Amino acid sequence: MNEPFAERLLHWFDQHGRRNLPWQLHGADGRRDAYRVWLSEVMLQQTQVATVIPYFQRFTTTLPTLADLARADEDSVLALWSGLGYYRRARFLHQAAKRCLAEHDGALPRDIDALRSLPGIGRSTAGAILAQAHGERFAILDGNVKRVLTRYHGIHGDPAQAAVEKQLWQLAESQLPSARLADYTQAIMDLGATVCTRAQPACSDCPVRRGCVAHRDGLTDQLPATRPGKRIPTRQTVMLVLRDSQGRVLLERRGPQGVWSGLWSLPEASDRDAGWRRAAEFARLEDVHALPPFTHVFSHYKLAVEPLLYDDVAPLSAIADRPDLRWSDASQREAMGLPAPVRVLLNQL
Structure with missing residues (x-):
């Protein structure tokens, strides 16, 4: 069951995936640049791709390397971030870059624990960096991926609850392919962003719909489970x-x-x-x-x-x-x- 899911997803990605995003540029070694992957992952937290692209391009034009970010003053970093919101993300980026310059020879570490010890880098962001920049076998679990896995496996309960999230991490890791980790990571994010959307998912265009529990049982509008709405003061x-x-x-x-x-x-x-x-x-x-x-x-x-x-x-x-x-x-x-x-x-x- 695991490999066919990844195979179908990668086949769909080769035809329909987003492969020209500015953070997907490959270096001379054929790998994506870890700094650009990291920056994009942080910018994309709670923010859509179309909104992020101009900010990403402006940011990397002014601060093209991790060392440039580390040496910049905070006002410059926040000015480049202005408009993206959730400014703590920018401060964590700046702090983490300084740590990398001081402790990791000016680069993001390739050890998962060392990555996760940096400000603002959690399990999913660390996995995304290692998978996309280095092709290593680590899963991610952002909002789009949670939605895909919840529907595909028919997982009930609030995905933010610890027990449900633990189950989703196990599923995310079990479905990883043996190769093409960078493409697979992008593919499952793309599927959630463009096909398995929160409202009115395009199930007829989904490459894994035949194995999807929510599609089979008519539960796409009920999964993932949503929290009761709170009145905003x-x-x-x-x-x-x-x-x-x-x-x-x-x-x-x-x-x-x-x-x-x-x-x-x-x-x-x-x-x-x-x-x-x-x-x-x-x-x-x-x-x-x-x-x-x-x-x-x-x-x-x-x-x-x-x-x-x-x-x-x-x-x-x-x-x-x-x-x-x-x-x-x-x-x-x-x-x-x-x-x-x-x-x-x-x-x-």
């Missing part, structure tokens, strides 16, 4: 846009905790009155104008933002030496890590 904030006579805007680096940690953003306040008092700590103010409000959705809550524009302000010299504050023009902001909605807001100005 909404939080309110006021963002302060202080712009001086030179067109510079005041940015404040966020602290190490919470969302957007470590990024440059706009100062915030709880309401308009508190916003005026806080803005007065940074500059002499003339007037305030309300900008169109917007809502930004995170995975666990919604942020309702009321932006207030304080235009033609005079910066106070008392804040000049604060490292967490910076007056910046549009060109300077290009090289700074800003949350995507803040960058959009400032670009609209």
Whole structure:
């Protein structure tokens, strides 16, 4: 049963798989570059391929090697990541690259345990790197693969539960082929992304449908089992846009905790009155104008933002030496890590 699954999947991949993705470039030794594989795997976490490709190309153009990433400053890394979200991924990449430079001769280690000891690299990401870059026999278990295996084997229960996930890992490892590990890894991800989709899977196009329990028993809309939906709360904030006579805007680096940690953003306040008092700590103010409000959705809550524009302000010299504050023009902001909605807001100005 194991080898036919892999054989059918690889045959389908040869005809329909994605083989021209920018992280699939092969080096002189015929292998994919481990740095590019790693970067793509991290970027693709909770993000679709079409969204990732331009970010990946920009990132690797600026930082083409692991050593370049390790030697870059955090602001540059976060600026390249700006818009992809889940910024902790970028910080972990940066930290892991520094570790590789210091401890592994500037390369990602080929030992699975050493790989998994690096920040942000779990079992699935480590397996993807070793399988795709080195052709080693390691399984992966990202969201797409979980969906394929859950349906194919008719696995009930929440895939995020430890017992179910353990079963899926065992199945993922049992179905690995003896060769073409890089292609197989890409193939099973492609199958989940393009055919065995979450809604309305294209079962008629699936190369393994004849062995699929969910297809046989009419369970494709029930597997994988979904968790009961939770109501997402909404939080309110006021963002302060202080712009001086030179067109510079005041940015404040966020602290190490919470969302957007470590990024440059706009100062915030709880309401308009508190916003005026806080803005007065940074500059002499003339007037305030309300900008169109917007809502930004995170995975666990919604942020309702009321932006207030304080235009033609005079910066106070008392804040000049604060490292967490910076007056910046549009060109300077290009090289700074800003949350995507803040960058959009400032670009609209």
